[in-house]
Amino acid sequence: MYTQSMDVPSDEVSASPALSDAEASATFDARCARGEFIEAKDWMPAPYRQTLVRQISQHAHSEIVGMLPEGNWLTRAPSLKRKTILLAKVQDEGGHGLYLYAAAETLGTSRDDLIAALHSGRAKYSSIFNYPTPTWADIGVIGWLVDGAAIMNQVPLCRCSYGPYARAMIRICREESFHQRQGFDLLHTLMQGTAAQQAMVQDAVNRWWWPVLMMFGPPDQDSPHAETSVKWGIKRISNDDLRQKFVDAIVEQAAVLGVTLPDPGLKWNAARGAHDFSPIDWTEFWQVVNGHGPCNRERLAARVAAYDEGAWVREAALAYADKQAARQAAAVTPATERRSPP
């Protein structure tokens, strides 16, 4: 499960924050400053609502699109145990997408509208899922590094000011804890295996390392929405701080695993008490975000196809529900049966 730092702008036009009610707005800001939770029916400034809808739906889309690169290996997982684990994990991503769509819907936008925004390219999802998964080790690396980065991004969101989002994130983080572990376990097993298996792991780490660092979003000085997001309690820790924390944690784990992180500039800086690492190629990041990554078209096409091919199913289920309701209405007798709650 995967959020990328969600201040990547969408193409959606956002209305200028013309606050009609300055007083309500001041009260709202004060509530946020006191660390209070905002609930669905509370008054909120339009830009707060827009920012949340954008962020939560991007996050939901990331979960759903994120099912594809891993789902790619469901039929080919090399043991029944790994197949079972992977299916449970990919299913979790679906569940997480569902929780998040539901949280976004509390803000007054329907799931179908959110999905339409994804399918038309107006809404974004995490750039990480536009990379291919050519080997089994990719499944392990997605768990270890991609989920690891996502968890680092998500834990602070459990304290997000918007109640429905915070509650969804708490549930997600709790379920997520097995995802990173199974990834590490998968890689650890491969690293104890044959030379070919070990090479598979190193190759996957080489391919994923830089895209994973990009998941934390652009450097702080280039993050357009950061300031208001912090004020409103939607964002709590900056992109660069989270990225640094991630690198410091992973260096140790990589050593245990016996893999090399593909950055000659990566070294401990005693003065900073943190690892230095080489500059990130943000050109690649923006290319992928803007639709020119290795798999953008495939991923979106798969989602659109699933939705379009399922239209007759969704429609038929509604038609049947309507028929049933009409039949029941026609069959209503005066002595209506009353049922007590279970």
Next chain:
Amino acid sequence: MTNQRDWPLWEVFIRSRAGLDHKHCGSVHAPDATLALQAARDVYTRRQEGVSIWVVRADQIVASDPADKAALFDPMADKIYRHPTFYALPDEVNHL
């Protein structure tokens, strides 16, 4: 596709074990009550989180208005005599 109706939204309440209340835990989309219950089971009890499920059409829930919060709830703030701690008892009195 554009003229299609969404499947309705259902709120899901789960009793995590016997003896506890049902508690709101999320929502699902479903065309009818049967599938709403099944979806709630499939989505929200994957890790043995429940022993009983309620689903309620979201559009059937009547909720208080946050704007009425002061009128509805603030008047209880001074009814401190409803709480046992309001009453000072002699030290010798126990189990009361």
Next chain:
Amino acid sequence: MSGDLVDTGLLGPAHLPYLLRLADGSLILAQRLLEWCGHGPVLEQDIAFANIALDLLGQARLLYTHAGAREGRGRDEDAFAYWRDEQAFLNPTLVELPNGDFAQSVVRTYAYVAYQHGLWPALQTSTDPALAAIAAKSHKETSYHVEHLEGWMIRLGDGTAESHTRMQRALDLVWPYTTELFTEDTVTLAVAADGLGPTTAHLAEQWTGATQAVLATATLQAPPPSPFRSTGQQGRHSDHLGYVLLEMQALTRAHPGARW
């Protein structure tokens, strides 16, 4: 899996093929169902099918492990799943058919889980106690699968004109493959004689009664009986299983002896 139960070898020549028929049926159907993951008509359905596939995978793993223990030649679940060739797979052809559209997947899955629903209770008195235990566990799972799939049979059969047409087409295509489930052969005769499992006549009666009622409510018509008989349980499969196995086994077989 069998805990305190002692595996005392195979009870006759039909025992192993019978266990493999059941295990392969669950595995191959799981493999088909998980192809839907991420591609279903609605998110809730992806999660529902994944749950069913996980149950089926669990059944297959228990049955393979038990079969390996009874056989006593050191084969584990993965030896059965990944290192047997097509002819050694004994699943009924029904479960290896391609998913097709959602209607076809619903009809096929319903047909098989309704079969399992009659099977598990009968197996709970099997002379193989571990098989009886697996059947008791699986029956709870299958009861839910049947309920879920019955719901879809009816919704789509009695939904829109399009969904009805698709369901009827799926039924016409899939239903002839169900005859195999109730066809007597040396394995089923021996199994019934040894008290390992039920007769095919018993299963046919259970299944026919249950499915007829659902088809009627779904306003669908079973196609007329056909002389066609599929033979997957004899190891003679359709064109489709080869591709399923090729995909499922490729990585494992590229690394003989490796651990995963």
